[in-house]
Structures are given as C-alpha cells and as structure tokens.
Amino acid sequence: xxxxIVRCPSCDGYGWMEDEETGAAGDCDWCGGAGYVYREANGIxxxxxxxxxxxxxxxxxxxxxxxxxxxxxxxGAKKPWEQRARGENAKNMxxx
Numbered sequence: 419x420x421x422x423i424v425r426c427p428s429c430d431g432y433g434w435m436e437d438e439e440t441g442a443a444g445d446c447d448w449c450g451g452a453g454y455v456y457r458e459a460n461g462i463x464x465x466x467x468x469x470x471x472x473x474x475x476x477x478x479x480x481x482x483x484x485x486x487x488x489x490x491x492x493x494g495a496k497k498p499w500e501q502r503a504r505g506e507n508a509k510n511m512x513x514x
Contacts, residue, residue: 426453426454452471
C-alpha cells in the first residue's frame with residue numbers, strides 16, 4: 419500500500435524553518451525541505467526520498483497549488499511592469 423502524502427506538520431508545507439532567536443533559515447529537518455511527507459497507515463510520518471520525487475511530482479505539485487490557493491494566491495504572476503514595487507525601472511523591461 420502506498421503511503422499518503424501530507425503537508426509537513428513541522429513547517430506547514432513551506433519546506434524551511436527560521437530560528438526565532440537568530441533569524442537563520444534552513445531546510446526543515448522533518449521533511450528535508452520538500453514541505454510534504456509520507457504518512458504511513460499507522461500515522462507515522464517519514465521523509466519522501468529524493469528518488470521518489472519523479473514518482474510523486476504531480477501529487478506534490480497539486481498539493482502545493484492547493485496550499486497556495488488557501489493562502490490567497492490566485493495563480494497568475496504579474497509582469498514586471500505591472501508590479502508597483504518595481505517602479506519606473508520595470509517599464510524598460512516591457513517587451514510587448
């Protein structure tokens with residue numbers, strides 16, 4: 419039986435953790451930076467081995483899209499000249 423893939427309970431799908439005291443960030447120790455783990459039938463979570471990534475890539479992508487939508491991401495990136503934060507310099511990047 420194939421284990422379920424679930425959001426990492428430690429980093430909540432982000433794949434990284436930040437040290438509250440130092441501000442240093444690094445890969446989540448629980449999921450190895452993937453943001454997701456295998457959950458066995460007995461409820462035990464384990465890291466998804468990198469060798470399994472090609473086999474579970476579509477499911478990881480689906481779960482990540484779902485997580486981003488929960489956070490309010492609409493799914494479309496703005497072009498540089500549409501981003502106020504880039505200011506006047508972005509107009510020079512316009513190629514359409």
